[in-house]
Amino acid sequence: MQTKLEFLLDKIKVLENELVDELQKQQEEFAYEVTKRRVYFEENVIIRHKEYAKHLFKYITDAKLKHIISAPFIWMCIFPVILMDVTISLYQAVCFPIYGIPKVKRQDYIVFDRQYLNYLNLIEKINCAYCSYVNGLFGYLQEIAGRTEQFWCPIKHAKRIKNLHSRYQKFTDYGDAETYRSKLELTRHDFNDL
Template sequence: MNKIDVILGKIDDLERDLRGELRNVQNKFFYTVQERKVRFSADVKAAHREFAARWVDYVYDSGIWVILTLPFIWMPIVPALILDVTVWLYQLMCFPVYGIPRVKRRDYVVLDRHTLKYLNLIEKANCFYCSYFNGLIGFVREVGARTEQYWCPIRHARPVKSVHSRYRHFFQYGDAEGYRKGLAEVRETFHDTE
């Protein structure tokens, strides 16, 4: 195993640790997650309502420039919905043919902030949009990563800003022999996706 593989392994371990720590925050803020639904006690919900800003004040405090940019913020929702449907259809139709396990969209598109009582209606809508959009990008990236692992699992020669979850299975740039000998095996190395 070379140093790049060791570093990628450490990144995987750190991401796993981060997910665990994020789960531990539940105790600090008195909520539980049951069957993918967030639950607060009645007392905590009541306390949260005290922190909610009235939407009228929220809009007024935002200022005219923020309000004028809203159409530009919300414009990408239409292409995002189209992307969502096409990527979902792509993996539905193609992944079984290639033997690639499907990506669970619900693992990436997490819509739970609307249950927070300290957010007003506008903040909830904004949080819904951001959760959907960023979750969708994560979902699409994972579908793309699994596709790349099947079709072209070769690392780049130049450093990339951020590597996806499947990159550690890729061959070194320029490793022609390793690529030819190991391609069939790498195309089937999805045991760690579940």
């Protein structure tokens, strides 16, 4: 029998899928289509977008001083982020086959598509690529960590947590020793929903 918590988690999953479907409807509204991971706009939309592009010189001269000063601090994060990307990808490549955990597809999380927006100038496109990479990487890391946690310690927390990862609903309840021991091996390999 499904618990109320499992019911709510399933409901959240359904709503998340519905949200993604709704977001995809923007393709019709803004006249673009995605083919083989590339975005194509109608020609009249491209022309209209170019009218909204802010020229580089104007973009730089309009920038606030505090934004210019903070930029190196934002960009210096790229080095630990790349190291984290390499490390976690190597970890997954080596360990997931050993544990029998399905690998996380990096391309499902790290998406570069804002370069097709003609209303962005070069600096904005570079900044958008950076944000896409870092935020996508964090989602990729969370999914790898969630699958790892499902294998090694699939127990829900007693304390309230701010954000649940995608595997959390598979975990046994905190304090339920009997279920943990009796279903640990089953839970470790329960990736049928992927």
